[in-house]
Amino acid sequence: MELRHLRYFVAVAEELSFTRAAERLHIGQPPLSHQIQMLEAEVGAQLLERSKRWVRLTEAGKLFLDDARRVLSLSEQAVQTARRAERGEAGELRVGFTFSTPLTPLFATVINRYRRRYPGVTLTLHERSTLAQINALAGRELDLGLVRPPESALPEAVTTTELRRDPLVMVLPEEHPLAARKTLRIRDLEGQPLVMYPKTAGTGIHPQIFRLCRAAGFEPTIAMEAGEASTMAGLVAAGFGIAVLPSSFDIIRLSGVLYRPLADKDATTALLLAQRKDEISPLVAAFRAIALEAASA
Structure with a gap:
């Protein structure tokens, strides 16, 4: 069953006219009638009663209409959610921080600014040592980390940007x-x-x-x-x-x-923002931009 079949059915059910529904959908009336027949065959129930003068919903059609509208609404919601995620406005962002990072004023500035600008994002914070954060980034358990300069060399997959020097x-x-x-x-x-x-x-x-x-x-x-x-x-x-x-x-x-x-x-010593080199997430890009903006203020 295709979404376009549901849209065709909803248009006919709301207009109670194949002619008006075809005009609304910008398609011909014969193709519209054929698509509705195919939908009824797939559903296994007659959804519309037709005559030369009128169109009426059957009992099955009335119930199907409610569900069809919900499905179309959910499909539109899914599209909007995906588009918001593509803009970095939805999803989950996992950010690590060292035990002492909250004592740095920059931490509160960045977190508060990000939450105000992106209220639709679920921001989860994880308190971990620098080494644990770097390992979690390499293992894709974190998306970003606020770390101090590590004792050992960084894994090939991880890179850092200096935010401030103390x-x-x-x-x-x-x-x-x-x-x-x-x-x-x-x-x-x-x-x-x-x-x-x-x-x-x-x-x-x-x-x-x-x-x-x-x-x-x-x-x-x-x-x-x-x-x-x-x-x-x-x-x-x-x-x-x-x-x-x-x-x-x-x-x-x-x-x-x-x-x-x-x-x-x-x-x-420095406060660094750590991330994966191959990271393409808009969520990460948005947080990074805010962190650099706050650090340069």
Whole structure:
């Protein structure tokens, strides 16, 4: 059964005239009559009573008309949904983010702006480490990821775009001797107990701190490990050591904790937007455009 047969039937049923229905459909009356006969044969029921002067719906035709209208309505809805998806206005978009990304103001800006512009899209957010996001992108479990520079090389299928660059800051107890200085350097960490992300966290901050310390001529001393930036700040407040975090995390305000910038030119980290190289989804393109727009503001 073809949709055009349903459209022909609905036109005849609404006009109750083959002549008027043929004019409405811009086809000849004999072909229209033939198509209705074919539809009735396929359905196995007479849908219309005909005479030279009138056309009437049979009981079967009345019931068939209701269903035919629903089918045509659903088919039009399906067409509109597909067109909206092609424009990036419908569907599901799966976006990953690291545990600390929501502390970056850019995150809220991008997510709120996207949801306002594309209310018909189901946006699902997944909290995962950088490494887990990259693996999920390669495995097509995520569509986009908000990540920090990874420790290892990216898979061939994944690419990243830098959204913003944050200087690293030292997080200190306010009574610490280094707190009296307005600017610090990596070498000031020598011999100091550090509170750090664990190596298994999949974040690039851990290996970066090791590289910076070694470049300054010493090995860092790890006192404690914690998986969350807020936990690290709390451990600093409790006197367990010093932490190094992106400057955007200074919104974590705890009594007894101070943030001091690091003057070393390589003491920076980036927030990256990761995606598959072969991605053609309009949903991804729309989110990427908003992220770049917000990042450049």
